[in-house]
Amino acid sequence: MSTSPHGPRPEHHDEATLVVTGAQVMDRDGTFSPATVTVVGGTIVAVERGGTGVIGGPSGGAGHGDERVPGTFRHDVHSGGATLDDVQSDGARLGIGRGASDGGPSQGAADRRRSGTVRHLDASGRWLMPGVVDCHTHLGWTTFLPEDEDEDDDDRDEGGAGATAADHPMASDADRADAALLSRAAPGLAATLRAGVTSVRDAGGAASAIREALVAGRLVGPQMQTAVATITDELARDPAALRARVRSLVAEGADWIKVVATGGVMAPDGSEDESPFDERDLRAVVDEAAGLGVRVMVHAWGGDALTHSIAAGVASVEHGMFLTERQADVGAARGVVLVPTLAIYSEVAEMARRGELPERVRARASRVVEAHPRAVRRAVEAGMTVAMGSDFGTTDQHGRNLTEIDHLAAAGLGAAGALVAVTQAGARLLGRGSGVLEPGQVFDAVLLTSDPTDTAVLRDPRTVETVFLGGAAVS
Numbered sequence: 001m002s003t004s005p006h007g008p009r010p011e012h013h014d015e016a017t018l019v020v021t022g023a024q025v026m027d028r029d030g031t032f033s034p035a036t037v038t039v040v041g042g043t044i045v046a047v048e049r050g051g052t053g054v055i056g057g058p059s060g061g062a063g064h065g066d067e068r069v070p071g072t073f074r075h076d077v078h079s080g081g082a083t084l085d086d087v088q089s090d091g092a093r094l095g096i097g098r099g100a101s102d103g104g105p106s107q108g109a110a111d112r113r114r115s116g117t118v119r120h121l122d123a124s125g126r127w128l129m130p131g132v133v134d135c136h137t138h139l140g141w142t143t144f145l146p147e148d149e150d151e152d153d154d155d156r157d158e159g160g161a162g163a164t165a166a167d168h169p170m171a172s173d174a175d176r177a178d179a180a181l182l183s184r185a186a187p188g189l190a191a192t193l194r195a196g197v198t199s200v201r202d203a204g205g206a207a208s209a210i211r212e213a214l215v216a217g218r219l220v221g222p223q224m225q226t227a228v229a230t231i232t233d234e235l236a237r238d239p240a241a242l243r244a245r246v247r248s249l250v251a252e253g254a255d256w257i258k259v260v261a262t263g264g265v266m267a268p269d270g271s272e273d274e275s276p277f278d279e280r281d282l283r284a285v286v287d288e289a290a291g292l293g294v295r296v297m298v299h300a301w302g303g304d305a306l307t308h309s310i311a312a313g314v315a316s317v318e319h320g321m322f323l324t325e326r327q328a329d330v331g332a333a334r335g336v337v338l339v340p341t342l343a344i345y346s347e348v349a350e351m352a353r354r355g356e357l358p359e360r361v362r363a364r365a366s367r368v369v370e371a372h373p374r375a376v377r378r379a380v381e382a383g384m385t386v387a388m389g390s391d392f393g394t395t396d397q398h399g400r401n402l403t404e405i406d407h408l409a410a411a412g413l414g415a416a417g418a419l420v421a422v423t424q425a426g427a428r429l430l431g432r433g434s435g436v437l438e439p440g441q442v443f444d445a446v447l448l449t450s451d452p453t454d455t456a457v458l459r460d461p462r463t464v465e466t467v468f469l470g471g472a473a474v475s
Protein backbone atom coordinates (compact mmCIF):
# COMPACT_ATOMS: atom_id res chain seq x y z
CA MET A 1 0.00 0.00 0.00
CA SER A 2 1.31 3.37 -0.95
CA THR A 3 1.04 6.57 1.01
CA SER A 4 1.81 9.77 -0.81
CA PRO A 5 4.17 12.23 0.91
CA HIS A 6 1.39 14.71 0.40
CA GLY A 7 -1.23 12.42 1.86
CA PRO A 8 -3.23 12.84 5.02
CA ARG A 9 -1.29 14.02 8.02
CA PRO A 10 -0.57 11.19 10.40
CA GLU A 11 -0.41 13.00 13.73
CA HIS A 12 -3.04 12.87 16.37
CA HIS A 13 -3.44 16.56 16.91
CA ASP A 14 -3.93 18.01 20.32
CA GLU A 15 -7.26 19.84 20.12
CA ALA A 16 -6.38 22.26 22.89
CA THR A 17 -5.10 25.79 22.53
CA LEU A 18 -1.45 26.25 23.43
CA VAL A 19 0.09 29.67 24.04
CA VAL A 20 3.88 29.79 24.22
CA THR A 21 5.21 32.99 25.71
CA GLY A 22 8.59 34.39 26.60
CA ALA A 23 10.77 32.52 24.14
CA GLN A 24 13.15 33.77 21.51
CA VAL A 25 11.39 32.47 18.40
CA MET A 26 13.18 31.69 15.15
CA ASP A 27 12.19 33.80 12.18
CA ARG A 28 12.36 33.00 8.47
CA ASP A 29 15.94 34.25 8.19
CA GLY A 30 17.26 32.01 10.95
CA THR A 31 17.51 34.77 13.54
CA PHE A 32 15.65 34.81 16.85
CA SER A 33 13.48 37.49 18.46
CA PRO A 34 10.85 37.53 21.19
CA ALA A 35 7.43 36.31 20.13
CA THR A 36 4.27 34.72 21.44
CA VAL A 37 3.12 31.66 19.53
CA THR A 38 -0.50 30.50 19.65
CA VAL A 39 -1.42 27.02 18.49
CA VAL A 40 -4.94 25.68 18.05
CA GLY A 41 -5.57 22.06 17.24
CA GLY A 42 -1.94 21.50 16.36
CA THR A 43 -1.74 24.38 13.89
CA ILE A 44 -0.08 27.74 14.49
CA VAL A 45 -2.72 30.48 14.35
CA ALA A 46 -0.64 33.46 15.47
CA VAL A 47 2.98 34.46 15.94
CA GLU A 48 3.14 37.81 17.61
CA ARG A 49 6.59 39.34 17.34
CA GLY A 50 7.70 41.69 20.07
CA GLY A 51 6.25 39.75 22.93
CA THR A 52 6.77 40.59 26.50
CA GLY A 53 9.82 40.81 28.68
CA VAL A 54 11.98 38.25 27.01
CA ILE A 55 15.53 37.99 28.20
CA GLY A 56 18.61 37.67 26.07
CA GLY A 57 19.06 38.04 22.37
CA PRO A 58 20.60 36.09 19.57
CA SER A 59 23.96 37.66 20.28
CA GLY A 60 23.41 39.05 23.74
CA GLY A 61 23.51 35.69 25.43
CA ALA A 62 21.13 34.43 28.03
CA GLY A 63 20.79 36.11 31.34
CA HIS A 64 18.88 33.29 32.89
CA GLY A 65 17.24 35.36 35.59
CA ASP A 66 14.03 33.40 35.69
CA GLU A 67 11.51 34.37 38.33
CA ARG A 68 8.95 32.09 36.83
CA VAL A 69 9.67 28.43 36.29
CA PRO A 70 10.38 28.26 32.60
CA GLY A 71 9.37 25.48 30.33
CA THR A 72 6.46 24.36 32.44
CA PHE A 73 2.80 24.17 31.54
CA ARG A 74 0.04 25.89 33.43
CA HIS A 75 -3.04 23.89 32.61
CA ASP A 76 -6.55 25.19 32.42
CA VAL A 77 -6.10 28.81 33.33
CA HIS A 78 -9.85 29.17 33.02
CA SER A 79 -11.06 26.72 35.60
CA GLY A 80 -13.39 24.09 34.34
CA GLY A 81 -11.82 24.14 30.89
CA ALA A 82 -11.91 27.29 28.83
CA THR A 83 -13.75 27.51 25.57
CA LEU A 84 -12.11 29.31 22.77
CA ASP A 85 -14.69 32.08 23.12
CA ASP A 86 -13.26 32.74 26.57
CA VAL A 87 -9.83 33.01 25.04
CA GLN A 88 -10.97 35.38 22.34
CA SER A 89 -12.61 37.66 24.87
CA ASP A 90 -9.19 37.88 26.45
CA GLY A 91 -7.51 38.11 23.09
CA ALA A 92 -5.39 41.17 23.74
CA ARG A 93 -3.44 39.39 26.42
CA LEU A 94 -3.17 36.13 24.57
CA GLY A 95 -2.48 37.68 21.21
CA ILE A 96 -5.16 35.72 19.44
CA GLY A 97 -6.79 37.49 16.57
CA ARG A 98 -4.01 39.86 15.67
CA GLY A 99 -2.25 37.15 13.71
CA ALA A 100 -5.25 36.93 11.44
CA SER A 101 -4.34 40.22 9.79
CA ASP A 102 -1.25 38.51 8.42
CA GLY A 103 -3.47 36.43 6.24
CA GLY A 104 -3.25 33.50 8.61
CA PRO A 105 -6.22 31.26 9.20
CA SER A 106 -6.55 32.11 12.86
CA GLN A 107 -10.15 33.22 12.76
CA GLY A 108 -11.23 30.28 10.67
CA ALA A 109 -9.35 27.88 12.85
CA ALA A 110 -10.82 29.51 15.92
CA ASP A 111 -14.32 29.19 14.55
CA ARG A 112 -13.81 25.53 13.91
CA ARG A 113 -12.58 24.85 17.41
CA ARG A 114 -15.31 25.92 19.76
CA SER A 115 -14.03 24.13 22.82
CA GLY A 116 -10.90 22.80 24.40
CA THR A 117 -8.57 23.70 27.17
CA VAL A 118 -6.05 26.51 27.01
CA ARG A 119 -2.54 25.76 28.13
CA HIS A 120 0.17 28.32 28.70
CA LEU A 121 3.81 27.46 28.30
CA ASP A 122 6.12 29.95 29.96
CA ALA A 123 9.21 29.56 27.82
CA SER A 124 11.20 32.45 29.26
CA GLY A 125 14.90 31.98 28.76
CA ARG A 126 14.31 29.44 26.03
CA TRP A 127 14.69 29.36 22.24
CA LEU A 128 11.94 28.01 20.00
CA MET A 129 12.74 26.79 16.50
CA PRO A 130 10.80 24.78 13.92
CA GLY A 131 11.16 21.02 14.07
CA VAL A 132 14.29 19.72 12.38
CA VAL A 133 13.86 17.80 9.13
CA ASP A 134 16.44 15.04 8.61
CA CYS A 135 16.30 14.14 4.92
CA HIS A 136 18.60 11.11 5.14
CA THR A 137 18.15 8.62 7.97
CA HIS A 138 18.27 4.84 8.30
CA LEU A 139 15.83 4.26 11.12
CA GLY A 140 15.28 0.64 10.19
CA TRP A 141 18.89 -0.02 11.12
CA THR A 142 20.48 -0.35 14.52
CA THR A 143 23.83 -1.81 13.61
CA PHE A 144 26.77 -1.35 11.30
CA LEU A 145 25.97 -4.12 8.86
CA PRO A 146 22.32 -4.62 7.93
CA GLU A 147 22.75 -8.41 7.87
CA ASP A 148 23.61 -8.21 11.55
CA GLU A 149 20.02 -7.15 12.13
CA ASP A 150 19.04 -10.79 11.99
CA GLU A 151 21.39 -11.59 14.83
CA ASP A 152 21.69 -10.45 18.36
CA ASP A 153 21.99 -6.67 18.37
CA ASP A 154 24.38 -6.90 21.29
CA ASP A 155 26.88 -8.55 19.01
CA ARG A 156 27.29 -5.55 16.79
CA ASP A 157 30.76 -4.34 16.01
CA GLU A 158 31.09 -0.95 17.63
CA GLY A 159 34.31 -0.30 15.74
CA GLY A 160 32.51 -0.42 12.46
CA ALA A 161 29.54 1.66 13.45
CA GLY A 162 28.53 4.06 10.77
CA ALA A 163 30.77 3.10 7.91
CA THR A 164 28.25 1.33 5.78
CA ALA A 165 25.28 3.13 7.21
CA ALA A 166 26.49 5.79 4.82
CA ASP A 167 26.06 3.75 1.72
CA HIS A 168 25.04 0.15 2.20
CA PRO A 169 22.34 -0.88 -0.26
CA MET A 170 19.49 -2.79 1.32
CA ALA A 171 17.54 -5.47 -0.40
CA SER A 172 13.84 -5.03 -0.06
CA ASP A 173 12.25 -7.67 2.11
CA ALA A 174 8.62 -7.50 3.03
CA ASP A 175 9.28 -10.09 5.73
CA ARG A 176 11.09 -7.44 7.74
CA ALA A 177 7.81 -5.68 8.25
CA ASP A 178 7.05 -7.58 11.40
CA ALA A 179 6.86 -7.08 15.12
CA ALA A 180 10.57 -7.72 15.55
CA LEU A 181 11.39 -4.97 13.09
CA LEU A 182 9.12 -2.50 14.84
CA SER A 183 10.46 -3.25 18.29
CA ARG A 184 14.03 -3.01 17.05
CA ALA A 185 13.37 0.35 15.38
CA ALA A 186 11.39 1.79 18.31
CA PRO A 187 14.29 3.13 20.45
CA GLY A 188 15.96 4.88 17.51
CA LEU A 189 12.69 6.43 16.38
CA ALA A 190 11.92 7.76 19.85
CA ALA A 191 15.46 9.04 20.32
CA THR A 192 15.37 10.80 16.96
CA LEU A 193 12.12 12.57 17.77
CA ARG A 194 13.26 13.55 21.26
CA ALA A 195 16.41 14.97 19.67
CA GLY A 196 14.24 17.53 17.91
CA VAL A 197 13.79 15.81 14.55
CA THR A 198 10.07 15.97 13.72
CA SER A 199 10.25 14.77 10.11
CA VAL A 200 12.54 12.29 8.41
CA ARG A 201 13.08 10.82 5.00
CA ASP A 202 14.46 7.32 5.36
CA ALA A 203 17.02 6.50 2.70
CA GLY A 204 16.66 2.73 2.83
CA GLY A 205 16.03 0.10 5.45
CA ALA A 206 12.77 1.38 6.94
CA ALA A 207 9.95 -0.81 5.67
CA SER A 208 6.66 0.95 5.18
CA ALA A 209 5.37 -0.99 8.20
CA ILE A 210 7.39 1.39 10.36
CA ARG A 211 5.71 4.41 8.81
CA GLU A 212 2.30 2.76 9.18
CA ALA A 213 3.00 2.05 12.86
CA LEU A 214 3.98 5.69 13.39
CA VAL A 215 0.81 6.87 11.67
CA ALA A 216 -1.28 4.52 13.79
CA GLY A 217 0.41 5.70 16.97
CA ARG A 218 1.86 2.26 17.72
CA LEU A 219 5.36 3.71 17.55
CA VAL A 220 6.62 7.07 18.82
CA GLY A 221 8.82 8.89 16.35
CA PRO A 222 9.05 11.61 13.75
CA GLN A 223 6.75 11.92 10.77
CA MET A 224 8.34 9.58 8.22
CA GLN A 225 8.67 9.24 4.50
CA THR A 226 10.65 6.22 3.38
CA ALA A 227 12.43 4.85 0.33
CA VAL A 228 11.92 1.35 1.84
CA ALA A 229 14.90 -0.08 -0.08
CA THR A 230 17.44 1.03 -2.67
CA ILE A 231 17.99 0.49 -6.35
CA THR A 232 21.53 -0.71 -6.98
CA ASP A 233 23.74 -1.19 -9.98
CA GLU A 234 22.58 -4.67 -11.00
CA LEU A 235 19.73 -2.95 -12.84
CA ALA A 236 21.97 -0.38 -14.55
CA ARG A 237 21.61 0.11 -18.31
CA ASP A 238 18.23 -1.61 -18.23
CA PRO A 239 15.54 1.10 -18.18
CA ALA A 240 12.70 -1.41 -18.41
CA ALA A 241 13.97 -3.30 -15.36
CA LEU A 242 14.49 -0.01 -13.53
CA ARG A 243 10.93 1.04 -14.23
CA ALA A 244 9.65 -2.31 -12.98
CA ARG A 245 11.71 -1.94 -9.80
CA VAL A 246 10.26 1.55 -9.22
CA ARG A 247 6.76 0.11 -9.52
CA SER A 248 7.49 -2.72 -7.10
CA LEU A 249 9.03 -0.36 -4.53
CA VAL A 250 6.02 1.95 -4.70
CA ALA A 251 3.80 -1.11 -4.31
CA GLU A 252 5.77 -1.89 -1.16
CA GLY A 253 4.89 1.57 0.14
CA ALA A 254 7.90 3.65 -0.90
CA ASP A 255 7.37 7.41 -0.71
CA TRP A 256 10.71 7.99 -2.44
CA ILE A 257 12.88 6.09 -4.87
CA LYS A 258 16.50 5.85 -3.76
CA VAL A 259 19.18 5.01 -6.30
CA VAL A 260 22.73 4.15 -5.22
CA ALA A 261 24.79 5.49 -8.12
CA THR A 262 28.35 5.40 -6.76
CA GLY A 263 30.34 3.40 -4.26
CA GLY A 264 30.61 4.43 -0.64
CA VAL A 265 33.34 4.70 1.90
CA MET A 266 34.22 0.99 1.82
CA ALA A 267 34.34 0.90 -1.99
CA PRO A 268 37.59 1.03 -3.97
CA ASP A 269 39.17 4.39 -4.75
CA GLY A 270 37.94 5.86 -7.99
CA SER A 271 34.52 4.21 -7.75
CA GLU A 272 32.99 7.61 -6.99
CA ASP A 273 33.86 8.74 -10.50
CA GLU A 274 32.27 5.79 -12.27
CA SER A 275 28.53 5.66 -12.64
CA PRO A 276 26.95 2.33 -13.53
CA PHE A 277 23.82 4.32 -14.40
CA ASP A 278 23.69 6.59 -17.43
CA GLU A 279 21.41 9.57 -17.86
CA ARG A 280 18.87 7.48 -19.76
CA ASP A 281 18.62 5.08 -16.80
CA LEU A 282 18.05 7.86 -14.33
CA ARG A 283 15.54 9.63 -16.57
CA ALA A 284 13.58 6.35 -16.73
CA VAL A 285 13.57 6.14 -12.93
CA VAL A 286 12.52 9.78 -12.52
CA ASP A 287 9.81 9.41 -15.15
CA GLU A 288 8.38 6.18 -13.76
CA ALA A 289 8.44 7.56 -10.22
CA ALA A 290 6.77 10.81 -11.28
CA GLY A 291 3.95 8.86 -12.88
CA LEU A 292 3.36 7.19 -9.52
CA GLY A 293 3.55 10.45 -7.55
CA VAL A 294 6.92 9.86 -5.92
CA ARG A 295 10.30 11.50 -6.35
CA VAL A 296 13.88 10.33 -6.59
CA MET A 297 16.95 10.69 -4.38
CA VAL A 298 20.36 9.53 -5.56
CA HIS A 299 23.40 8.50 -3.56
CA ALA A 300 26.19 10.10 -5.58
CA TRP A 301 29.62 11.10 -4.36
CA GLY A 302 30.64 12.81 -7.58
CA GLY A 303 31.62 12.29 -11.18
CA ASP A 304 29.17 11.18 -13.84
CA ALA A 305 26.71 9.89 -11.24
CA LEU A 306 26.16 13.46 -10.05
CA THR A 307 26.12 14.88 -13.58
CA HIS A 308 23.57 12.32 -14.79
CA SER A 309 21.41 12.61 -11.67
CA ILE A 310 21.22 16.38 -11.93
CA ALA A 311 20.53 16.25 -15.67
CA ALA A 312 17.79 13.69 -15.10
CA GLY A 313 16.07 16.06 -12.69
CA VAL A 314 16.17 14.03 -9.50
CA ALA A 315 14.80 15.79 -6.40
CA SER A 316 17.98 15.46 -4.36
CA VAL A 317 21.52 14.19 -4.53
CA GLU A 318 22.90 12.62 -1.37
CA HIS A 319 26.44 13.15 -0.02
CA GLY A 320 27.80 14.89 -3.15
CA MET A 321 31.20 15.59 -1.60
CA PHE A 322 32.90 15.81 -4.99
CA LEU A 323 30.34 18.21 -6.47
CA THR A 324 31.93 20.45 -9.10
CA GLU A 325 31.15 24.10 -9.80
CA ARG A 326 29.54 23.13 -13.08
CA GLN A 327 27.35 20.50 -11.39
CA ALA A 328 26.38 23.00 -8.71
CA ASP A 329 25.37 25.56 -11.34
CA VAL A 330 23.20 23.07 -13.21
CA GLY A 331 21.83 21.71 -9.93
CA ALA A 332 20.81 25.19 -8.84
CA ALA A 333 19.15 25.89 -12.18
CA ARG A 334 17.25 22.58 -12.08
CA GLY A 335 16.18 22.93 -8.45
CA VAL A 336 18.07 19.85 -7.31
CA VAL A 337 18.67 19.80 -3.55
CA LEU A 338 22.03 18.77 -2.11
CA VAL A 339 21.83 16.64 1.04
CA PRO A 340 25.39 16.51 2.39
CA THR A 341 26.17 14.13 5.23
CA LEU A 342 29.09 15.73 7.01
CA ALA A 343 28.89 14.32 10.51
CA ILE A 344 28.94 10.65 9.67
CA TYR A 345 31.98 10.87 7.43
CA SER A 346 33.88 12.82 10.03
CA GLU A 347 33.01 10.04 12.49
CA VAL A 348 34.18 7.41 10.01
CA ALA A 349 37.42 9.32 9.45
CA GLU A 350 37.94 9.54 13.19
CA MET A 351 37.40 5.81 13.56
CA ALA A 352 39.85 5.22 10.72
CA ARG A 353 42.39 7.53 12.37
CA ARG A 354 42.10 5.45 15.54
CA GLY A 355 42.95 2.39 13.47
CA GLU A 356 39.47 0.88 13.72
CA LEU A 357 39.10 0.67 9.95
CA PRO A 358 41.52 -0.56 7.28
CA GLU A 359 44.30 1.77 6.17
CA ARG A 360 42.70 1.91 2.72
CA VAL A 361 39.52 3.37 4.28
CA ARG A 362 41.50 5.86 6.33
CA ALA A 363 42.88 7.68 3.30
CA ARG A 364 39.55 7.58 1.54
CA ALA A 365 37.65 8.89 4.55
CA SER A 366 40.16 11.69 5.07
CA ARG A 367 39.79 12.75 1.46
CA VAL A 368 36.00 12.80 1.85
CA VAL A 369 36.11 14.85 5.03
CA GLU A 370 38.39 17.36 3.36
CA ALA A 371 36.24 17.62 0.22
CA HIS A 372 32.77 17.63 1.76
CA PRO A 373 32.68 21.18 3.21
CA ARG A 374 34.09 22.51 -0.06
CA ALA A 375 31.19 20.92 -1.93
CA VAL A 376 28.70 22.51 0.47
CA ARG A 377 30.27 25.93 -0.04
CA ARG A 378 30.24 25.40 -3.80
CA ALA A 379 26.54 24.52 -3.69
CA VAL A 380 25.67 27.55 -1.59
CA GLU A 381 27.67 29.89 -3.85
CA ALA A 382 25.89 28.48 -6.91
CA GLY A 383 22.49 28.99 -5.26
CA MET A 384 21.76 25.29 -4.84
CA THR A 385 19.49 24.45 -1.93
CA VAL A 386 21.14 22.48 0.87
CA ALA A 387 19.08 20.31 3.24
CA MET A 388 20.16 18.23 6.21
CA GLY A 389 20.99 14.54 6.22
CA SER A 390 22.54 12.73 9.15
CA ASP A 391 22.80 9.32 7.45
CA PHE A 392 22.68 7.89 10.97
CA GLY A 393 21.91 4.21 11.23
CA THR A 394 23.13 2.79 14.51
CA THR A 395 21.72 2.78 18.03
CA ASP A 396 24.60 4.98 19.11
CA GLN A 397 23.86 7.49 16.36
CA HIS A 398 20.05 7.78 16.52
CA GLY A 399 19.27 10.81 18.67
CA ARG A 400 22.49 12.71 17.92
CA ASN A 401 21.14 14.03 14.61
CA LEU A 402 21.45 17.73 15.50
CA THR A 403 25.23 17.34 15.46
CA GLU A 404 24.93 17.73 11.70
CA ILE A 405 23.71 21.33 12.14
CA ASP A 406 27.04 22.35 13.65
CA HIS A 407 28.85 20.72 10.72
CA LEU A 408 26.64 22.56 8.20
CA ALA A 409 27.30 25.88 9.92
CA ALA A 410 31.05 25.28 9.84
CA ALA A 411 30.93 24.12 6.21
CA GLY A 412 29.92 27.59 5.09
CA LEU A 413 26.22 27.98 5.79
CA GLY A 414 26.82 29.87 9.03
CA ALA A 415 24.50 29.43 11.98
CA ALA A 416 21.45 31.15 10.51
CA GLY A 417 21.92 29.44 7.15
CA ALA A 418 22.27 26.05 8.79
CA LEU A 419 19.15 26.57 10.89
CA VAL A 420 17.21 27.56 7.77
CA ALA A 421 18.56 24.55 5.85
CA VAL A 422 17.58 22.02 8.51
CA THR A 423 14.06 23.41 8.79
CA GLN A 424 12.83 25.22 5.67
CA ALA A 425 14.87 23.42 3.00
CA GLY A 426 14.00 20.04 4.46
CA ALA A 427 10.33 20.86 4.90
CA ARG A 428 10.05 22.01 1.30
CA LEU A 429 11.89 18.94 -0.01
CA LEU A 430 9.51 16.67 1.90
CA GLY A 431 6.39 18.71 1.13
CA ARG A 432 6.00 19.35 4.82
CA GLY A 433 4.90 22.99 4.80
CA SER A 434 7.21 25.99 4.93
CA GLY A 435 9.35 24.95 7.87
CA VAL A 436 8.74 28.41 9.35
CA LEU A 437 6.93 29.10 12.61
CA GLU A 438 4.08 31.08 11.03
CA PRO A 439 0.29 30.98 10.93
CA GLY A 440 -1.13 28.06 9.01
CA GLN A 441 1.79 25.73 9.70
CA VAL A 442 1.59 22.59 11.78
CA PHE A 443 3.30 23.19 15.13
CA ASP A 444 6.34 20.96 14.79
CA ALA A 445 8.86 22.73 17.00
CA VAL A 446 11.79 22.39 19.34
CA LEU A 447 12.27 24.27 22.60
CA LEU A 448 15.94 24.72 23.48
CA THR A 449 17.68 25.68 26.70
CA SER A 450 20.61 27.34 24.91
CA ASP A 451 20.97 29.75 22.04
CA PRO A 452 21.23 27.64 18.86
CA THR A 453 22.89 30.46 16.93
CA ASP A 454 25.91 28.98 18.67
CA THR A 455 25.34 25.73 16.79
CA ALA A 456 27.86 23.85 18.93
CA VAL A 457 25.22 23.68 21.70
CA LEU A 458 23.18 21.42 19.42
CA ARG A 459 25.80 18.69 19.75
CA ASP A 460 24.52 18.17 23.30
CA PRO A 461 21.10 16.44 23.24
CA ARG A 462 20.36 17.97 26.65
CA THR A 463 19.95 21.34 24.89
CA VAL A 464 16.60 20.06 23.62
CA GLU A 465 14.02 20.57 26.35
CA THR A 466 10.68 19.91 24.68
CA VAL A 467 9.72 18.70 21.22
CA PHE A 468 6.31 19.39 19.69
CA LEU A 469 4.93 17.14 16.96
CA GLY A 470 1.65 18.22 15.42
CA GLY A 471 1.12 20.54 18.37
CA ALA A 472 1.53 17.85 21.00
CA ALA A 473 4.46 17.90 23.40
CA VAL A 474 6.48 14.71 23.20
CA SER A 475 7.07 13.20 26.60
Ligand SMILES: [Zn+2]
Pocket (backbone or CB within 6 Å): 136, 137, 138, 165, 166, 167, 168, 203, 391
Ligand atom coordinates in the same frame (compact mmCIF):
# COMPACT_ATOMS: atom_id res chain seq x y z
ZN1 LIG B 1 22.49 6.57 3.66
